[in-house]
Amino acid sequence: MFANEVVHGGRFLSRAVRRHMHAATAEKAKVFESWMKAGLMDPVDPVHLFILLWGATQFYADFGVMAKNGLGVKRLTRAHFAAGAETIAQIVLNGCGIRLRGAASGRRPADRRVKVVC
Numbered sequence: 001m002f003a004n005e006v007v008h009g010g011r012f013l014s015r016a017v018r019r020h021m022h023a024a025t026a027e028k029a030k031v032f033e034s035w036m037k038a039g040l041m042d043p044v045d046p047v048h049l050f051i052l053l054w055g056a057t058q059f060y061a062d063f064g065v066m067a068k069n070g071l072g073v074k075r076l077t078r079a080h081f082a083a084g085a086e087t088i089a090q091i092v093l094n095g096c097g098i099r100l101r102g103a104a105s106g107r108r109p110a111d112r113r114v115k116v117v118c
Contacts, residue, residue, distance in 0.1 A: 041098045052092070060084060
């Protein structure tokens with residue numbers, strides 16, 4: 001319901017909810033900023049990074065029909081979601097200049113998995 005309200009312009013979101021969303025985003029952005037200062041990732045706008053992540057991951061929920069069509073399948077399975085999460089993580093991590101230990105070839109070792117947090 002929340003995502004649907006946001007997609008439709010968020011007219012019914014209260015000021016308190018909007019303030020909370022902004023404050024939570026700003027607080028989480030501090031993590032990225034600390035990584036940038038420590039040289040652990042390239043400088044990027046942390047709020048736009050969050051927007052990118054939200055958009056990439058929410059696509060599967062809101063536009064599943066398009067995802068299924070693009071993949072040529074009748075339904076999305078756990079394997080499809082895992083492949084999507086892995087692809088998004090690889091693109092975002094590489095795009096932010098984050099290199100995982102043991103991944104000198106640019107590919108993540110097979111036993112490393114991305115933990116998807118909702």
